[in-house]
Amino acid sequence: MPLLIKNGRVVTATDDYRADVLAEGEVISRIGRSIGPAECPPGTEVIDATGKLVFPGFIDPHVHVHLPFMGTHAKDTWETAGRAALVGGTTTLIEMICPGKTDEPIAALETWLGKARGAAACDFSFHMGVTRFDDLAERQLRQIVERGIRSFKVFLAYKGALGVDDRELYHALRLGAELGVVVTAHCENETLVDERQRELLASGKTGPEFHGPSRPVQVEAEGVRHLMTFAELTGAEVYVVHTSCDEAVVEAVRGIERGVRAHVEVVLPHLLLDHSFTQRPGFEGAKYVMSPPLRDRSQLRRMWSHLRSGTVSTVATDHAPFDFQTQKTLGREAFTKIPNGIPSVQHRVELLYTHGVCEGRIDLRTFVAAASTNAARIFGLRGKGGIAVGGDADLVVFDPDFRGTISAATHQMATDYSAFEGWPVRGRAEVVAVRGAVMVRDGRFIGRPGHGRLVPRG
Numbered sequence: 001m002p003l004l005i006k007n008g009r010v011v012t013a014t015d016d017y018r019a020d021v022l023a024e025g026e027v028i029s030r031i032g033r034s035i036g037p038a039e040c041p042p043g044t045e046v047i048d049a050t051g052k053l054v055f056p057g058f059i060d061p062h063v064h065v066h067l068p069f070m071g072t073h074a075k076d077t078w079e080t081a082g083r084a085a086l087v088g089g090t091t092t093l094i095e096m097i098c099p100g101k102t103d104e105p106i107a108a109l110e111t112w113l114g115k116a117r118g119a120a121a122c123d124f125s126f127h128m129g130v131t132r133f134d135d136l137a138e139r140q141l142r143q144i145v146e147r148g149i150r151s152f153k154v155f156l157a158y159k160g161a162l163g164v165d166d167r168e169l170y171h172a173l174r175l176g177a178e179l180g181v182v183v184t185a186h187c188e189n190e191t192l193v194d195e196r197q198r199e200l201l202a203s204g205k206t207g208p209e210f211h212g213p214s215r216p217v218q219v220e221a222e223g224v225r226h227l228m229t230f231a232e233l234t235g236a237e238v239y240v241v242h243t244s245c246d247e248a249v250v251e252a253v254r255g256i257e258r259g260v261r262a263h264v265e266v267v268l269p270h271l272l273l274d275h276s277f278t279q280r281p282g283f284e285g286a287k288y289v290m291s292p293p294l295r296d297r298s299q300l301r302r303m304w305s306h307l308r309s310g311t312v313s314t315v316a317t318d319h320a321p322f323d324f325q326t327q328k329t330l331g332r333e334a335f336t337k338i339p340n341g342i343p344s345v346q347h348r349v350e351l352l353y354t355h356g357v358c359e360g361r362i363d364l365r366t367f368v369a370a371a372s373t374n375a376a377r378i379f380g381l382r383g384k385g386g387i388a389v390g391g392d393a394d395l396v397v398f399d400p401d402f403r404g405t406i407s408a409a410t411h412q413m414a415t416d417y418s419a420f421e422g423w424p425v426r427g428r429a430e431v432v433a434v435r436g437a438v439m440v441r442d443g444r445f446i447g448r449p450g451h452g453r454l455v456p457r458g
Helices: 078-087 105-116 135-146 166-179 190-202 217-234 246-257 275-279 284-288 298-309 348-357 364-379
Strands: 003-011 016-024 027-032 045-048 053-056 058-063 090-097 123-129 151-155 182-186 237-240 262-267 314-316 395-405 424-434 437-441
Touching: 003 364, 003 395, 053 364, 058 078, 058 262, 058 314, 058 348, 058 364, 078 090, 078 424, 078 437, 090 105, 090 151, 090 424, 105 123, 105 135, 123 135, 135 166, 151 166, 166 182, 166 217, 166 237, 182 217, 190 217, 217 237, 217 246, 246 262, 246 298, 262 298, 275 284, 298 364, 314 348, 314 364, 348 364, 348 395, 348 424
Parallel strands: 003 045, 003 053, 058 090, 090 123, 123 151, 151 182, 182 237, 237 262, 262 314
Antiparallel strands: 003 016, 016 027, 053 395, 395 424, 424 437
């Protein structure tokens, strides 16, 4: 059904103006100051956006949905994660494929793709995890890129599990440079983390509050510096995921100044939460264990500053949904066994708007760029991240006057807790369309699982 959004204030990464937007056949067909019903195809649905903001569909470039990890499995399915993303205004997700060391890359791709197809209501793509590099893996990675998965993921952490050694890192980056794909990287030093964990546990420091001291800012900064050296020597384009601290950003900037093609991501928890949350009594701190860990409160101001300046390109979530009662508690005896991650795919847009735009930390155009447009540009998501004739009709009608409160009792994610329980929010995605199909109305999901498709990438 054609869709006409009237009387809204259209805001993109570059523009801010009043206009009507007409969508036909999954794409935007016209943008004009006043498009009347007589100028629309028969059966056009009209949405009055008076007093509302009209944004391009938001993109979360770093999520986990299907994730076997640390002896358990992430709670969300693509049905629940897609619904949660859409209610929050996110119309496209890029999921990390995380194969085990002995898994074949193509088999992993088919597993992850099979979970999304027919279940996702939002559009999707993947970063292909590189957890081994041998002749078979290289052949299959080439085939995967030919199929349109044009980004890799490497871990410089999780020793003995997902992490790659320096030889594997070098060859993964060389292949990425040859094929023109972006290599995303979790940057820490796996040896330093492993040794510090052993020392802390041996001294009886087993609680969730010791997760952070096991991987301090120097460990992350060293990981970024390491990546930049390898990227400089191979010519690869790299993307540093979930950068949590000023020290790590500085190392990325130093690489960029030397000519490295690099991009920096921050995730929502590293803008809003500090390490004091992991110190909550009664094992409550386990809810906030993620890697890299939550930092000193002074880092929040610095990361907002890097976002405002454009040094940080994207705001993602690293959505990793594990229940508190039955999964996080696996680490009661040792923080090293707490499944890492904070579920947040539903609340990224509203919290970024509330604490970024409403508090004057970033303007609306930076908000759109960081939450949508830059991810589309970096990862070649065709038709996404903007509002332009011929582009995908991924549109969000956003009510800036809405007031609400976050709660696990009402969120769409499959987890039994919210890291932002009781937090007030300003503004919400009132209407959300994916390629012209309305999936959310009045803040409620009305779409169908399976509408989402694998996004073509350039």
